[in-house]
Amino acid sequence: MMDLAHERYEALEQHIRESNPAADLARIRAAFEYADKHHGSQLRKSGEPYIIHPIAVAEIITELELDQDSIIAALLHDCIEDTDSTHDDIARLFSPQVADLVEGVTKLTRMQYTSREDEQMENLRKMFMAMAKDVRVILIKLCDRLHNMRTLQYQSDVKQKEKSLETMEVYAPIAHRLGMQKLKWELEDLALCYLDPVGFHDVEEALNELTRENSEFLERMQKQIEERLNEDGLHCTVYGRLKHLYSIYRKMYAQNKTIREIFDIYAFRVMVDDIPSCYNVLGCIHDMFKPVLGRFKDYIGTPKPNGYQSLHTTVVGRDGIPFEVQIRTWQMHQTAEYGVAAHWKYKQGMANSNLGTEREFEWVRKLLESQQDTDPDEFVRTLRVDMFADEVFVFTPNGDVKSLPAGATPIDFAYSIHSAVGNSMTGARVNGRIVTFETPLKNGDIVEIITSKSAKGPSRDWMKICKSNEARNKIRQWFKKERREENIATGRASFETELKHAGLSIAAITATPDLLDTLLRRVRFGALDELYAAIGYGGMSAQKAVGRMKEEMTRLGRLERQRAEAEALRTAVSSGETIFPAGKAGAQAKPRHSENGIIVEGLDNCMVKFSKCCTPVPGDPVVGFITRGYGVSIHRQDCPNADPARRKPEEAGRWVKVDWAESGEATFRTSLEISAKDRDGLALDVAMALSAQKVRLNNISARSQPDGYAMVNLELSVKDKTELSAVVNKLSQVSGVFLVRRAGG
Ligand code: MN
Numbered sequence: 001m002m003d004l005a006h007e008r009y010e011a012l013e014q015h016i017r018e019s020n021p022a023a024d025l026a027r028i029r030a031a032f033e034y035a036d037k038h039h040g041s042q043l044r045k046s047g048e049p050y051i052i053h054p055i056a057v058a059e060i061i062t063e064l065e066l067d068q069d070s071i072i073a074a075l076l077h078d079c080i081e082d083t084d085s086t087h088d089d090i091a092r093l094f095s096p097q098v099a100d101l102v103e104g105v106t107k108l109t110r111m112q113y114t115s116r117e118d119e120q121m122e123n124l125r126k127m128f129m130a131m132a133k134d135v136r137v138i139l140i141k142l143c144d145r146l147h148n149m150r151t152l153q154y155q156s157d158v159k160q161k162e163k164s165l166e167t168m169e170v171y172a173p174i175a176h177r178l179g180m181q182k183l184k185w186e187l188e189d190l191a192l193c194y195l196d197p198v199g200f201h202d203v204e205e206a207l208n209e210l211t212r213e214n215s216e217f218l219e220r221m222q223k224q225i226e227e228r229l230n231e232d233g234l235h236c237t238v239y240g241r242l243k244h245l246y247s248i249y250r251k252m253y254a255q256n257k258t259i260r261e262i263f264d265i266y267a268f269r270v271m272v273d274d275i276p277s278c279y280n281v282l283g284c285i286h287d288m289f290k291p292v293l294g295r296f297k298d299y300i301g302t303p304k305p306n307g308y309q310s311l312h313t314t315v316v317g318r319d320g321i322p323f324e325v326q327i328r329t330w331q332m333h334q335t336a337e338y339g340v341a342a343h344w345k346y347k348q349g350m351a352n353s354n355l356g357t358e359r360e361f362e363w364v365r366k367l368l369e370s371q372q373d374t375d376p377d378e379f380v381r382t383l384r385v386d387m388f389a390d391e392v393f394v395f396t397p398n399g400d401v402k403s404l405p406a407g408a409t410p411i412d413f414a415y416s417i418h419s420a421v422g423n424s425m426t427g428a429r430v431n432g433r434i435v436t437f438e439t440p441l442k443n444g445d446i447v448e449i450i451t452s453k454s455a456k457g458p459s460r461d462w463m464k465i466c467k468s469n470e471a472r473n474k475i476r477q478w479f480k481k482e483r484r485e486e487n488i489a490t491g492r493a494s495f496e497t498e499l500k501h502a503g504l505s506i507a508a509i510t511a512t513p514d515l516l517d518t519l520l521r522r523v524r525f526g527a528l529d530e531l532y533a534a535i536g537y538g539g540m541s542a543q544k545a546v547g548r549m550k551e552e553m554t555r556l557g558r559l560e561r562q563r564a565e566a567e568a569l570r571t572a573v574s575s576g577e578t579i580f581p582a583g584k585a586g587a588q589a590k591p592r593h594s595e596n597g598i599i600v601e602g603l604d605n606c607m608v609k610f611s612k613c614c615t616p617v618p619g620d621p622v623v624g625f626i627t628r629g630y631g632v633s634i635h636r637q638d639c640p641n642a643d644p645a646r647r648k649p650e651e652a653g654r655w656v657k658v659d660w661a662e663s664g665e666a667t668f669r670t671s672l673e674i675s676a677k678d679r680d681g682l683a684l685d686v687a688m689a690l691s692a693q694k695v696r697l698n699n700i701s702a703r704s705q706p707d708g709y710a711m712v713n714l715e716l717s718v719k720d721k722t723e724l725s726a727v728v729n730k731l732s733q734v735s736g737v738f739l740v741r742r743a744g745g
Pocket of ligand 1 (some may be wrong): 077078110144
């Protein structure tokens with residue numbers, strides 16, 4: 001009598017014989033015997049001999065119709081990890097290629113994929129792909145995970161949750177990226193079953209009930225579609241099915257819908273021979289049933305990034321049940337189900353065609369580096385995953401993933417964490433061992449930086465060693481800043497001394513931001529510190545700077561006197577009064593017009609800007625704030641940023657009274673925020689309402705909220721508050737809108 005392991009192996013061999021008649025069965029059997037011997041009496045948690053697992057993985061690989069080396073590597077995949085077998089042994093007995101595959105799988109097995117923030121997960125997935133180098137390593141690892149998920153019931157609760165989370169966050173998305181829908185679905189359904197057993201069974205139950213109710217519907221529709229298409233002379237095959245459980249679960253829970261509210265629980269697939277037939281079938285379907293608006297998608301014209309192609313449409317049958325129809329060629333179907341693995345299925349038929357011109361495989365080409373001038377078999381063997389060849393992914397000691405440029409060193413890593421870490425670095429450990437700063441990091445390395453408070457800071461050599469611009473810039477900044485602070489200190493001291501000689505003080509030149517700006521412009525600097533740094537560095541002498549500033553102040557004083565005199569004259573003439581001495585009358589003059597629409601008490605035509613937080617328009621009670629160097633910023637009096645209770649006492653003097661001038665034809669930008677029930681065409685209706693009011697729309701953005709509501713943000717230009725109120729009124733009447741409010745304030 002044969003033992004269980006041999007029985008399973010014979011079944012596998014039979015399967016291989018059928019799907020791959022050219023396979024070297026002796027080599028494959030040798031792999032089985034080698035693995036069986038090395039795993040020896042090891043048992044799985046299920047109590048079965050360990051070797052059953054590699055056989056099962058090889059079985060899945062065979063179903064995918066991968067090449068012979070992949071089958072051999074699948075049988076050996078746990079040998080390096082779990083037995084005393086080594087890369088060299090396998091290379092000698094089988095081939096270096098097989099040994100590389102097994103070692104690749106081992107590396108992925110050793111990696112920890114603890115759950116992280118979303119951005120971390122993306123890096124983890126990239127690291128996973130980058131570490132594999134050969135896409136077959138990923139495929140074997142995915143099949144390994146699939147079998148482990150199928151037999152997860154024997155593991156502890158903790159292990160079940162951990163593995164399921166990893167499957168959901170790392171393995172299923174990778175299967176998706178490789179276009180392997182079928183494998184992805186099974187992984188997701190299995191993982192969901194452990195992650196949310198209650199939700200899983202609820203959906204399962206609801207689905208079973210629906211199936212009982214509507215099994216006859218599926219059959220009838222399938223027949224109806226088939227008959228009609230055949231009548232029209234379209235050669236095709238139709239399948240009816242329910243969507244996979246996890247996708248329904250997601251719709252029910254994420255979008256808070258009941259199973260009966262989900263549009264595409266039922267899906268029909270129509271498989272045809274060529275692309276023109278796809279569009280012909282679509283025409284027929286739309287003729288037979290009423291299409292649901294906005295649900296037609298042409299993934300043949302615009303394939304998904306993972307290469308998926310099909311036409312999708314949702315229609316409503318006579319019984320009022322909506323269902324989705326997916327139309328594709330057989331070849332598209334293979335790619336949809338097996339993704340990158342479909343390549344091996346097609347390799348026979350493609351032997352004579354140039355892969356580079358096959359549109360279907362464009363994405364494979366992008367995804368994987370093809371080796372030119374090699375025969376198709378060679379191509380298969382050398383399929384490499386190098387999408388991320390210019391990046392390296394490493395772990396921090398707490399398991400965060402950092403993405404760095406290829407060839408990055410511990411210096412790059414330290415500065416990617418924080419410049420303070422880089423600046424105080426004294427040493428580095430990689431995977432627990434002290435390394436030199438030049439050591440290039442490898443995918444999956446755990447890197448730890450040793451820092452010290454007494455570190456002297458970076459050395460100039462580091463700029464040559466590091467690979468990232470980030471590190472280089474931060475090191476450069478450190479050098480510049482070290483010098484800069486000294487420069488500023490000495491520059492400031494000599495500037496102040498020179499001012500005193502000229503009979504001026506710092507207070508005199510910083511009296512208003514406008515004056516300071518003008519003076520700095522005269523010496524061609526943007527800020528005082530820059531001027532100080534330049535004086536300290538010797539780029540400008542303190543004497544020269546003070547001299548020029550003094551000249552400028554004299555000139556400004558003269559201008560101001562002339563202007564005031566002219567103003568006084570004008571006021572006196574227009575009011576019929578006698579002419580008063582200059583200065584006194586000038587202070588009384590209040591222009592009612594202003595270029596920017598605002599009158600600031602005590603300051604004529606100064607620079608004004610309308611604050612972004614509350615976007616005031618004429619008619620709003622407003623208040624002004626004298627900023628440091630940007631003129632007066634205008635807030636609404638009810639803006640939180642202008643709230644008297646929140647003003648800083650030391651800035652009390654900066655708040656000034658302002659009022660609207662007669663602004664004529666000018667318009668003012670302001671923002672509105674709309675809350676509404678989410679629906680198609682909402683943003684369009686909002687835009688239409690504005691155009692009916694003849695109001696200029698500068699910007700519109702709409703965001704759907706997870707709860708079925710939407711937020712629409714508008715930026716528009718209006719003349720004044722009256723016009724704005726009319727707009728708000730009009731917008732409140734748009735269907736679905738329940739709140740229109742001004743942003744801020
Ligand atoms: Mn395994």
